[in-house]
Amino acid sequence: MWLSIDPTSDFSIHNLPFGIFSTSKLPKRVGVALGTWIVDMAKLAELGAFGGLDFEKAVFEKEFLNDFMAAGKTARVGVRQVLQQIFEDPCSPFKALAADFLIPQKDTVLHLPVKVGDYTDFYSSEQHAFNVGAMFRDPQRALLPNWKHLPVAYHGRASSIFVSGTNFHRPKGQTCPDETQPPIFGPTKRLDIELEMATIIGTGNAIGDSISVDTAEDHVFGFVLFNDWSARDIQKWEYVPLGPFLAKNFFSSISPWVVTMEALAPFRVPAPEQNPEVLPYLKERNRLNFDVQLEVYLSPHSSLDVLHSSFDIPNSSFRICRSNFKNMYWTVAQQIAHHTVNGCNLNTGDVLASGTISGKEPDSFGSLLELTWGGKNPLTLPDGSVRKFVEDHDTVIIRGFAQKGEIRVGFGEVKTTILPAK
Amino acid sequence: MWLSIDPTSDFSIHNLPFGIFSTSKLPKRVGVALGTWIVDMAKLAELGAFGGLDFEKAVFEKEFLNDFMAAGKTARVGVRQVLQQIFEDPCSPFKALAADFLIPQKDTVLHLPVKVGDYTDFYSSEQHAFNVGAMFRDPQRALLPNWKHLPVAYHGRASSIFVSGTNFHRPKGQTCPDETQPPIFGPTKRLDIELEMATIIGTGNAIGDSISVDTAEDHVFGFVLFNDWSARDIQKWEYVPLGPFLAKNFFSSISPWVVTMEALAPFRVPAPEQNPEVLPYLKERNRLNFDVQLEVYLSPHSSLDVLHSSFDIPNSSFRICRSNFKNMYWTVAQQIAHHTVNGCNLNTGDVLASGTISGKEPDSFGSLLELTWGGKNPLTLPDGSVRKFVEDHDTVIIRGFAQKGEIRVGFGEVKTTILPAK
Known part of the structure; x- marks a missing residue:
């Protein structure tokens, strides 16, 4: 792990939970909590991280997780693997770009993660x-x-x-x-x-x-x-x-x-x-x-x-x-x-x-x-x-x-x- | 009324109920039932019928009535008045265009009219x-x-x-x-x-x-x-x-x-x-x-x-x-x-x-x-x-x-x- 995460953090590299966040500059979008950071998934997708996975990357720009959830288990498992590879590989090409897609949680607002049907x-x-x-x-x-x-x-x-x-x-x-x-x-x-x-x-x-x-x-x-x-x-x-x-x-x-x-x-x-x-x-x-x-x-x-x-x-x-x-x-x-x-x-x-x-x-x-x-x-x-x-x-x-x-x-x-x- | 409606019809000029229909050529959109016809509201809006009313006319192109409903009572009442004027005025300029916006009900498929929240x-x-x-x-x-x-x-x-x-x-x-x-x-x-x-x-x-x-x-x-x-x-x-x-x-x-x-x-x-x-x-x-x-x-x-x-x-x-x-x-x-x-x-x-x-x-x-x-x-x-x-x-x-x-x-x-x- 090239990102330092407190061992008592709920949001370890094993977790990678999905949510919806916004900042003063970014509209609502999909994020993944990691330590004290949020991974801006739309940005990471834009940088090409998920190019090998077969689902529409625009799902990360939505105001709710629903479209990503509907993409199914294969998409979810694939995204988790990519994230774990990125953060566990000290030579990951994304390491140098971290400032582009890692946002301190304290600078974000969290929103209702899903559009609830029933x-x-x-x-x-x-x-x-x-x-x-x-x-x-x-x-x-x-x-x-x-x-x-x-x-x-x-x-x-x-x-x-x-x-x-x-x-x-x-x-x-x-x-x-x-x-x-x-x-x-x-x-x-x-x-x-x-x-x-x-x-x-x-x-x-x-x-x-x-x-x-x-x-x-x-x-x-x-x-x-x-x-x-x-x-x-x-x-x-x-x-x-x-x-x-x-x-x-x-x-x-x-x-x-x-x-x-x-x-x-x-x-x-x-x-x-x-x-x-x-x-x-x-x-x-x-x-x-x-x-x-x-x-x-x-x-x-x-x-x-x-x-x-x-x-x-x-x-x-x-x-x-x-x-x-x-x-x-x-x-x-x-x-x-x-x-x-x-x-x-x-x-x-x-x-x-x-x-x-x-x-x-x-x-x-x-x-x-x-x-x-x-x-x-x-x-x-x-x-x-x-x-x-x-x-x-x-x-x-x-x-x-x-x-x-x-x-x-x-x-x-x-x-x-x-x-x-x- | 220049449109002939059977007096036993549920869909008199007094009724004008709203629904969602499609045809072999038209995708789902808002319609109003009138006698044995459906008024294609998106088409009628395109023809300028509702120009005097203050709401976004694209609501009639939606797959559910919700956006039109959200426009409120004034929009709804206004639309009813326009429709009644059009069909009750023998000199309405829309009369000559009727073939454009009136579709026989039998040629349509009706859909769930609203996206139900709760x-x-x-x-x-x-x-x-x-x-x-x-x-x-x-x-x-x-x-x-x-x-x-x-x-x-x-x-x-x-x-x-x-x-x-x-x-x-x-x-x-x-x-x-x-x-x-x-x-x-x-x-x-x-x-x-x-x-x-x-x-x-x-x-x-x-x-x-x-x-x-x-x-x-x-x-x-x-x-x-x-x-x-x-x-x-x-x-x-x-x-x-x-x-x-x-x-x-x-x-x-x-x-x-x-x-x-x-x-x-x-x-x-x-x-x-x-x-x-x-x-x-x-x-x-x-x-x-x-x-x-x-x-x-x-x-x-x-x-x-x-x-x-x-x-x-x-x-x-x-x-x-x-x-x-x-x-x-x-x-x-x-x-x-x-x-x-x-x-x-x-x-x-x-x-x-x-x-x-x-x-x-x-x-x-x-x-x-x-x-x-x-x-x-x-x-x-x-x-x-x-x-x-x-x-x-x-x-x-x-x-x-x-x-x-x-x-x-x-x-x-x-x-x-x-x-x-x-």
Whole structure:
């Protein structure tokens, strides 16, 4: 490597995640994060780096990754190889041109990486489904009868998915704290996070076709961190019988860098055994999850330095959760196979979120609903702040990374600050 | 009128609905239906007809209506006025050029009129919600406690919305006919229609903003007929606790012509009184519905002539339902106000379906689930066919029209044939 990268950087040469950036001089375009730099892919293409690869290089000049994603796995793998060759070869002819295509991340603005077609939210962590069922129904029958037979999911709102750093106002809505009285209207009192990962679909399927569980991963471009903001009081009142709506569709936050399937290949781990046995269309030859460590930080009533810091976790932030993407009962491949088994068409840019990822330990629960058990056990943070749910001016940061020996592949972060209700 | 239009035509000079068509010579572009003709709007713009209007005329050369819709109400109203002047003025200079911009509908192919961003399905007909609640729960408590306080809705799948004439294969999926046994997999046995109308959003709102109920209609471009195909057996097994997913997302059908707000203005009627009183954000100064007559026809095991007929109801089709868009407890304005009250952003091209529109009379129920009361009372059609749900090779046609004296404004039809499971 002729480019110096800190070994603790999320953006190692093994990672090479794709995103969309702009600068004061350059319009939105495709970039690859590498250490503290962004590789300007349009510029590198212009310099001829990808001449040997068979896809339209103009995809790197677009405002979203979609056209590049649609070019498929061969293009993606080829581009990764070219980048690794360039940076690992001390005699690369591109080394002398580095100032042309390497831009310091601090001089850029990151944007929503994909044009989202449809957004689906799964419910695939057993511990999360158990916790919610135990809280709202009965610990003896916490999982509903269908839960272990199919990856439960619902459609979410695509238009309100925004990139890390975009903040939002506390949503207002109807709640009914006392069901013997009429509902009331006002800002949500139970604003919550949901720690999720999201699959970004690279190539889809035609209407009427299904994707088999063993080829499903070929359709995946990569993954981002996902915070599925939720208003629990609105949700409780509205969700029967057709599911969550305004409790979820006001805002969702994603991380700017899409980490590819190839970058995560070293971090595959066996997925939990499934009992009862699943139907044949969900049965995998090889059941694998991703060992990605996940952390949630909360910065109470964040000061301006938190709002303006970029990437580094500020001192006034406290970790409230540690979980792992491997805590998934239903794998990404099963989610895709199920989603399309009825002929539903997935498209490039679709987002399939995992659902809240909770582990078995109480500090691994992926929502405040679970961490505080519905507000009954508030969290006391090291600075003395007490939280049942998220308060105005709080900043929430999700981080994620995979590590194996020297190899580190990270997602960066997704950070959002809550502004008071309008 | 120098163009002869049959008085029974859905596409009178009062209507002027917008759609997307192509011919063997012309690529996809914007058209307006008029009698048995389509006005080639790109050509008419080229001839200078809209020179006095302040919007970019290239919107008529696009593959979807979205850019024209985004130009707003003033553009739409202006275009309607120009068209009415041209066809009502016997001395119009465009009369001599008619062969250039009028194309017989039979020589065209109609396409999906809008690029759908997000699709939301409401549940706004009281009789439908009551019927479903009575069937699955209890006639004494058929409506859930939230139903009269807010327009219940859920997010649907945008990618699987197709235009009339596109057929689909019976979907497969998990069902659990006997909950003491494991679920089974196969083609749905309870494929159903849902008779709906859908609002097409013309101009949206920014994230974090809300649209007030009294300005909500300014955001509507127009309406289409909507058949929200449903697999009742899949729905029953999957829908708790997060709502319908694979039971709905395999296919939805819409009519090709978007009938504008202005065309429907003569057909406004008071909406039902609401009791209990709704919260202030849902309270309208003037509560109005649309008097649009709706009909569903079923052509059992349709022969090829049905498949190939265009528009006219074939002799072998039988009307199984008559309903009316005025049967809405929650108005379109209330749906929009509710959808955005939490700051959720609507965009140009979003689709807000009404939910199944059932009236009080048993023959006005808008789904086979209700018409046959869950399959208990099968329909016997005039040719002796018996139907609980939709069978393979059946064709379903929804028609809709408004009529007041001589003024007729129709939606045409949405027609779909069911192909056997793949």
